[in-house]
Each structure stands twice: as C-alpha cells, then as structure tokens.
Amino acid sequence: MNKQLKDNLITYGIIIAFYAIMQTLSATGSLSSLFKGLLVPVCVYTIMAVSLNLTVGILGELSLGHAGFMCIGAFVSAFFSMCLKNSGMNSIVRFIIAILLGALVSAVFGVLIGIPVLRLRGDYLAIVTLAFGEIIKNIVNVLYIGKDENGMHLSFTDTASLNMSADGEVIVKGPQGITGIPNDSTFTIGIIVLLLTIAIVINFVNSRSGRAVMAIRDNRIAAESVGINISKYKLMAFAISASMAGAAGALYSHNLNNLMAQPKNFGYNMSIMILVYVVLGGIGRIRGSIIAAAILTVLPELLRGFSDYRMLIYSIVLIVMMLFNCAPAALELREKYSLKRLFGKKLKKEEA
Amino acid sequence: MAMLDVTGLGISFGGLRAVDDFSLKIEKGELYGLIGPNGAGKTTVFNLLTGVYKPSDGVIILDGKNITGQKTTQINKEGIARTFQNIRLFKELTVLDNVKVGLHNDYPYSTIAGILRLPSYRKQEAIMKEKAMELLKVFDLDKECDYLASNLPYGKQRKLEIARALATNPKLLLLDEPAAGMNPNETKELMETIRLIRDKFDMTILLIEHDMKLVSGICEELTVLNFGQVLAQGKTSDVLNNPDVIKAYLGDD
Numbered sequence: 355m356n357k358q359l360k361d362n363l364i365t366y367g368i369i370i371a372f373y374a375i376m377q378t379l380s381a382t383g384s385l386s387s388l389f390k391g392l393l394v395p396v397c398v399y400t401i402m403a404v405s406l407n408l409t410v411g412i413l414g415e416l417s418l419g420h421a422g423f424m425c426i427g428a429f430v431s432a433f434f435s436m437c438l439k440n441s442g443m444n445s446i447v448r449f450i451i452a453i454l455l456g457a458l459v460s461a462v463f464g465v466l467i468g469i470p471v472l473r474l475r476g477d478y479l480a481i482v483t484l485a486f487g488e489i490i491k492n493i494v495n496v497l498y499i500g501k502d503e504n505g506m507h508l509s510f511t512d513t514a515s516l517n518m519s520a521d522g523e524v525i526v527k528g529p530q531g532i533t534g535i536p537n538d539s540t541f542t543i544g545i546i547v548l549l550l551t552i553a554i555v556i557n558f559v560n561s562r563s564g565r566a567v568m569a570i571r572d573n574r575i576a577a578e579s580v581g582i583n584i585s586k587y588k589l590m591a592f593a594i595s596a597s598m599a600g601a602a603g604a605l606y607s608h609n610l611n612n613l614m615a616q617p618k619n620f621g622y623n624m625s626i627m628i629l630v631y632v633v634l635g636g637i638g639r640i641r642g643s644i645i646a647a648a649i650l651t652v653l654p655e656l657l658r659g660f661s662d663y664r665m666l667i668y669s670i671v672l673i674v675m676m677l678f679n680c681a682p683a684a685l686e687l688r689e690k691y692s693l694k695r696l697f698g699k700k701l702k703k704e705e706a
Numbered sequence: 707m708a709m710l711d712v713t714g715l716g717i718s719f720g721g722l723r724a725v726d727d728f729s730l731k732i733e734k735g736e737l738y739g740l741i742g743p744n745g746a747g748k749t750t751v752f753n754l755l756t757g758v759y760k761p762s763d764g765v766i767i768l769d770g771k772n773i774t775g776q777k778t779t780q781i782n783k784e785g786i787a788r789t790f791q792n793i794r795l796f797k798e799l800t801v802l803d804n805v806k807v808g809l810h811n812d813y814p815y816s817t818i819a820g821i822l823r824l825p826s827y828r829k830q831e832a833i834m835k836e837k838a839m840e841l842l843k844v845f846d847l848d849k850e851c852d853y854l855a856s857n858l859p860y861g862k863q864r865k866l867e868i869a870r871a872l873a874t875n876p877k878l879l880l881l882d883e884p885a886a887g888m889n890p891n892e893t894k895e896l897m898e899t900i901r902l903i904r905d906k907f908d909m910t911i912l913l914i915e916h917d918m919k920l921v922s923g924i925c926e927e928l929t930v931l932n933f934g935q936v937l938a939q940g941k942t943s944d945v946l947n948n949p950d951v952i953k954a955y956l957g958d959d
C-alpha cells in the first residue's frame with residue numbers, strides 16, 4: 355500500500371470514527387443537547403475549510419470571500435426547499451436536490467468571478483472575493499421574493515412593492531431572510547457530504563487536472579511551457595471550491611428555522627475565520643483543515659461554562675496549534691513520532 | 707525541409723534591441739549550439755521561440771508550420787519544449803508527478819473521470835506512470851521518483867527539467883545552459899545523456915551553453931550571438947576559429 359493511499363484512509367477513518375462515536379454517545383443519551391446542536395455546524399465548517407484549502411493550498415490563490423459562496427448556497431437551497439415545501443416531495447430527495455442546486459449556483463458565481471480575476475497575476479483575487487462576499491450579503495438583505503398563482507415576484511425595496519395577490523407567500527423577506535425552512539440537515543447527511551467533499555478534493559488532486567492546478571501554483575511559466583491551459587485549470591479549481599462552499603451553505607440553512615444574512619454568519623469575519631482554520635490546519639493539508647475546523651468550532655461553545663477564561667483558553671489553543679503545525683522543532687518531533695512512521699516501521703519489519 | 711526555420715527575428719525592451727535580425731535553420735535530428743557572451747540575447751531567443759515574448763519582427767516556422775505570435779501553451783502543443791536557465795520545477799510535486807505534468811496533453815481523460823476514478827482514469831494513469839518511469843530511468847532518476855522535486859540535488863533537478871520537457875513529446879528541444887552549476891564530471895555525463903536523447907528519440911536539439919569546450923564537443927553547428935546580433939554561424943570548427951568570435955570572447959574576458 356502506498357503512502358498516499360494510507361494517508362487518505364486515515365483521513366476517512368478519523369471522520370467515520372468520529373461519526374460512530376457521536377452516534378453511540380447520542381444513542382446512549384450521554385451527549386448534551388449543546389453538543390448535539392454542534393454536530394451539523396461541525397460538518398458545515400469542516401466542509402468550508404476543506405473547500406477553501408482547495409483554493410488557498412492547492413490552487414495557491416488567496417480568497418477572502420468564501421462565506422459569500424456559502425451564503426449563495428444557503429439562500430438558493432433554502433429558497434428551493436421553501437418552494438417545494440408543500441409539494442409532497444420526499445424530504446430527503448428534496449434536500450439532496452437543494453444541496454446540489456446550492457452547489458451549482460455557487461459554482462456559477464465562482465466562474466463569473468474567476469473569469470476576469472484569475473487571469474490577472476498577483477493577489478487580485480483576495481480583493482475581489484472580499485468585495486464579493488460583502489456585496490452578496492448586502493444584496494440578500496434587500497432582496498424580496500414572493501410567490502403566488504401568477505408566479506414569482508421580485509423586488510429590491512420592500513414586501514409591498516412585490517404586488518402579490520392576497521393568498522401569495524413572501525419567501526425571501528429582505529433583512530428577515532427566509533423563515534420556516536424545513537430542518538432537513540442531519541448529522542448523518544452532514545457527514546456524508548463531508549466525506550464526498552474530501553473524496554472529491556483528494557481524487558481531484560491525484561488526477562491530471564489536480565496536478566495541472568498544482569503545477570500552475572508551483573511555477574506558472576513552466577506549466578505554460580509544458581502546454582498546460584492556465585486559465586482553464588485555475589477556473590476549474592476555483593469553481594469546485596465555490597461549489598463545495600455552496601453545499602456547506604445548504605447544510606447550514608437547513609439546520610435553521612430562520613436564515614438571515616448577517617455579518618457574523620456570512621460576513622468577511624466568517625471568511626477570515628475559515629481561512630484561520632485552513633492556516634492553522636496547514637495550508638494544502640486536507641486532514642489538518644478538518645481537525646482545525648472541528649476543534650475550533652466546538653471549543654468556543656464548550657468553553658461557555660468558563661466564561662471568564664474563555665477567550666484566554668481559545669487564544670492559547672490557537673497559539674499551540676500554530677506552534678504544533680508551523681514551528682520547525684515541532685515539525686521535527688512530529689516527523690519522529692508520526693503515525694505514518696510508526697506504521698511504516700511495522701510494515702517494513704513484517705516484510706523482512 | 708528544416709525542423710526550425712527562423713528569419714529576421716527581433717525584439718526590443720525599451721531602448722534596448724535585445725535580439726535583432728536573428729535567423730537560424732536547424733535540420734531534423736541536428737544538435738545545434740547557441741553561444742555568446744553574457745547578456746547577448748540567447749535566453750531572449752528562447753523566450754521568443756516559445757512565445758513567452760511576442761517578436762516585433764520575424765517569422766518562426768516549425769516543421770513547415772508558421773507558429774509566430776502563438777501562445778506558449780499552443781507552441782508546446784505544436785512541438786517545442788524547453789528547460790530554463792534558472793531551474794523552474796514544480797517544487798512541491800514529486801519527481802514522478804513533474805514528469806506526469808509533462809504528459810498531461812497526451813492523456814486527456816476528463817476531470818470527472820479523475821474524480822470518479824473511472825476506467826479511463828485508471829488505464830491512462832497506469833500508462834502515464836509507465837512512460838514517466840521510462841523517462842526517469844534515462845536520466846537515472848527512477849530511484850528518486852517519490853522525492854519532492856525541491857529535495858533533489860542541483861544536477862538532478864536540471865536533468866528532471868529535461869525529462870519533463872521530453873514528456874511533452876516535442877519535435878524540438880531547447881536547453882538553456884543545461885550544464886550550469888555542474889561539476890566537470892556531471893557535465894560530461896550530461897553531454898553523454900544529451901547525445902543519447904538525440905539518438906534514442908531522434909530529437910532535434912538547440913542548446914545554449916557558455917562553456918566553449920563543451921559546446922565544441924557535441925554540437926554539429928553553432929550560432930554565435932553578440933549584442934543581440936548574429937556574429938557567426940556554421941560548422942562548429944569553422945565558427946570557433948572565426949577571428950570575430952575569438953575577439954568577442956576575449957574582449958568579454
């Protein structure tokens with residue numbers, strides 16, 4: 355078995371083990387309701403971190419508006435579910451379509467932003483995505499969409515200007531967002547989407563397209579010299595990354611009754627937060643992103659009990675993670691005592 | 707018909723005429739040398755041939771096809787591959803993957819096939835690996851196939867660049883100072899390898915070198931460039947005995 359395959363199996367293994375433990379704990383009733391409430395968000399933010407790592411670590415471009423793609427996925431999927439809420443469609447089928455739709459629309463926006471920006475050299479993507487995230491959030495806040503027997507009505511001012519008939523329903527209500535979204539998100543679906551996300555990223559990276567993306571990241575001029583189409587592969591990686599954020603958004607919105615676009619969930623501080631997960635987990639390292647996102651999503655909630663020391667402990671954890679992942683001495687230590695090495699040694703002994 | 711036929715090539719950077727009225731004809735299977743003092747414009751010629759810079763004058767014909775003004779990516783597909791004076795490897799990729807990137811356009815399974823690991827992915831990846839390993843073996847790099855490219859010693863990085871260029875299956879191979887920074891032993895070995903590539907792959911090779919002795923050892927014909935202009939051109943022995951060439955090199959020292 356080669357090193358890469360082993361590495362990937364460990365990643366899948368960690369997630370499946372986490373799922374099994376949580377399901378057992380929850381079945382035996384030993385999981386607090388606080389912790390239960392965190393299970394879907396953990397899936398959402400790990401998917402966000404993995405997908406951003408595709409842009410930052412594999413493609414090597416800085417994106418500061420990843421929450422914007424999540425916002426698009428959240429609203430598009432929630433809108434879809436609201437439209438079909440009373441159609442009698444199976445809720446799981448409806449949710450799967452909602453996730454795919456959220457992912458697709460996010461990918462389209464990824465392409466629209468990527469086409470002009472990814473052609474430029476330099477950190478333009480960071481600036482444009484930052485602006486994009488804020489614009490999306492603000493547009494959603496003035497967006498009103500209603501549905502009646504005449505079809506859809508759209509307005510950017512208020513509910514009244516939708517000119518709806520009496521029995522029409524307003525679905526998107528500007529700053530109040532979408533209310534009454536069916537709670538289709540479950541921990542199981544979240545884990546499945548997470549596993550799919552990781553499988554897609556890992557398989558992409560190990561295919562010719564992924565290699566082309568990394569070649570461009572490592573040396574653009576050399577990549578051109580061996581016939582790689584730069585724009586095509588940059589755009590592809592960015593669109594895949596955006597679509598995964600869209601899927602995460604769908605999980606997020608179907609975990610709420612009331613979806614609103616606010617600075618704290620879809621603003622640039624959320625984009626930065628996701629970037630922090632990626633950096634702390636190690637740029638380009640998928641498993642690192644997952645672990646960092648999971649720990650840093652759960653930790654602040656678990657620390658609510660120690661409210662006086664909460665931020666202190668949180669900062670210490672951040673610093674420790676940073677040292678663990680980036681300090682040369684720690685890297686050496688990890689190399690020495692890593693699971694891989696221990697496994698590797700065992701295997702060699704068996705061979706001998 | 708010549709493999710490469712360049713006439714009247716020229717480019718300026720601001721006021722500097724880096725290459726002026728440059729013409730060159732290379733026959734198929736020929737090992738051709740481009741020499742000249744520092745800053746003569748040799749690398750600029752390579753950049754013009756590969757579309758990194760657009761020539762302001764001149765025509766480039768590759769194997770009967772006009773490729774003047776095309777993009778780098780397209781020119782590689784037409785059949786020109788190169789190495790760089792300042793090594794440009796994909797540093798964070800393995801040695802094997804560096805060569806596989808070179809094979810990219812010959813094994814065009816789709817992205818979806820890659821993500822879903824469809825049979826076309828498995829089949830083509832298996833062939834790619836085999837081809838890449840074959841190439842690495844030519845350069846004695848097969849044992850290091852799992853190393854990161856950046857972890858190779860300098861001399862081997864130069865060889866890996868040549869292997870990657872060959873992987874694109876070119877008609878014409880451009881080598882920019884392939885022996886730079888190598889010790890005399892490594893250089894000798896490299897020259898043997900270059901000759902071997904020419905014979906084994908029936909390759910046409912244009913190479914830039916500083917070391918006159920080395921060039922005279924393997925190149926059948928030479929062009930000497932000085933201040934962007936052709937100073938002398940022809941059979942290696944004739945060129946090296948040309949008084950203008952001797953003067954240019956002595957004056958350079």
Ligand SMILES: Nc1ncnc2c1ncn2[C@@H]1O[C@H](COP(=O)(O)OP(=O)(O)OP(=O)(O)O)[C@@H](O)[C@H]1O
Nearest residue numbers: 719722724742743744745746747748749750751791
């Ligand atoms: N992109 C550029 N912009 C401006 N000037 C350039 C550029 N590229 C090359 N030059 C100039 O053109 C001239 C020729 O450079 P070039 O790199 O082709 O020389 P060279 O013969 O390869 O030299 P060396 O032996 O040092 O590699 C130099 O004066 C260089 O400064």
Ligand SMILES: [Mg+2]
Nearest residue numbers: 748749750791
């Ligand atoms: Mg040069």
